[in-house]
Amino acid sequence: MTKKKIYIFNNNSRAAIYGIGTYIAQLIDCLKKEEIEFGLIYIHAAGEEVTVTEKEGYQLISIPSTNSCNSRGREYYTRNIAYLLKEFIPVEKGVEYIFHLNFMNNPTLVSNLRKMFKCKVILVAHYSNWSFTLLGDNLKLQQILKKRPKKRNYSEQNIVKDIKEDTKMITKCDKFVCIARHSMESFTSICRIDAKKIVLINNALKDCYIPVNEEQKRILRHKYYIQEGVPLLIFAGRLDEVKGIAYLIQAFRKVLETYKNARLLIAGDGNFNRWLKEAKDIWSQITFTGRLEKDVLYELYHIADMGIVSSLHEEFGFVAIEMMMNQLPIIVSDTGGLSEIVENDISGLKIPVMNDGKQQVIDAEALSAKMIQLIKQPGYAEILAENARKRFLKKYDLMIFREKMLNLYREV
Structure with a gap:
């Protein structure tokens, strides 16, 4: 040879x-x-x-x-x-x-x-x-x-x-x-x-998942000053327009109407000022962490109630499979590679990407409804999370x- x-x-x-x-x-x-x-x-x-x-x-x-x-x-x-x-x-x-x-x-x-x-x-x-x-x-x-x-x-x-x-x-x-x-x-x-x-x-x-029990989750929440019982949502990725951050913040604003103590973590680097303006009046509930090391990000995945990948377009979607590997229930936009990675209502939830006649957009109402659904139905969220990890092992290991x-x- x-x-x-x-x-x-x-x-x-x-x-x-x-x-x-x-x-x-x-x-x-x-x-x-x-x-x-x-x-x-x-x-x-x-x-x-x-x-x-x-x-x-x-x-x-x-x-x-x-x-x-x-x-x-x-x-x-x-x-x-x-x-x-x-x-x-x-x-x-x-x-x-x-x-x-x-x-x-x-x-x-x-x-x-x-x-x-x-x-x-x-x-x-x-x-x-x-x-x-x-x-x-x-x-x-x-x-x-x-x-x-x-x-x-x-x-x-x-x-x-x-x-x-x-x-x-x-x-x-x-x-x-x-x-x-x-x-x-x-x-x-x-x-x-x-x-x-x-x-x-x-x-x-590479599968790096380490399961944690409820006591370990409690300790991690204490470590990051996230109170028990507070709904925690996480986004990870570049802070670029293509990642749909404007729609994510709009949707989270609607979630706060029902769950006033909910928290959103936005992990990634980019133009923070632009998105801080978008988050006007709800700054106290959104944390921009900057780019995180993997060990810190994975600890946050362990304590989050859901992961969100709200991209307007993704060729593939590394963050989605990373969240699925960590057995996190996810909501993704129905576009590009994300459409293929997640089976709707089985290994995650999908939200449509539409064209408003000028550009690609995400329905913030639909996204907020999915977020609220996962907060309200933790048993359903757990099933999605388990199926997400199974799909990761079958297709993306x-x-x-x-x-x-x-x-x-x-x-x-």
Whole structure:
């Protein structure tokens, strides 16, 4: 069997801290348990010089960014990545190199890697600029694509340009991995990708769940100054508009009309001032924690009455499966990957995402009704929580992901 070396690309971005960062951390955890040589290539890294270090048994190559932000500068930087890697990755006879890319919209990088290495290239679609811009509104996308080029506005022209760049990049790769079925269907129909090239591999998490009893929950509530009997709701994620935080706060405001002592924890970093304005008059019941370490976040999951993922669009939904792993009843918006993760009224509750004629919106009344339902019916909430954990173990445990990724590396 041909020896293989895998090099995983990461990037200095907010996505690398959250979803993509989580994905790469889980992938590294899988590969460390196998007799597979791998390395991590960190582009647009901090610093002024290229560094090569050994970290926990694998090679870490960090390539700093350049000051140039125009298209020519970006092309120059992309070309130099491949030339630099040629210097730091020794080419060995009988070794097949696999470059695992985690960012779209850069076909030039694939071309340059192929020039410098005899290699295979795997591309994972964690998100696309066009899907993110339209918040997953496929109807609006179809309307844009049907327009004559001259009739498209500047934003629409950029969306079409991104689609063309993504299509070009996917075509140059050997395998294209989608993390959710809706993504696979979108790319297949819009970019007209060869079905043989596409692989569906859902994201996953290593099972870190540690059950706690009622006494331990009481101690944790005391630790975080949450009184017993107080309904506790939790959101975790970036404080971006796409996460539906405005609708979450509006819905929670309605919950307070029935449960005046309810608390909402919003865990994540971003523009706090914007959401503090949204929370006017109910500040005392909402806590913005900033980004939390996993051990603290999981303790809060243990004492929360429900988790809420109110995104207007999610390519997958790591936070949802993280909450399900921790046996927390969840409410998610019925969009993108979240639609696939949760079975409504079985392993969680769903709220619709609608278009009001201008943009994607969430019905805050419907969301608040689901929140109140879970507070009023703790027995029902417990059933949802148990089913959520069962679904996590069946579909999103890291062992499932590990086998699929190893098969992909073997077969590419």
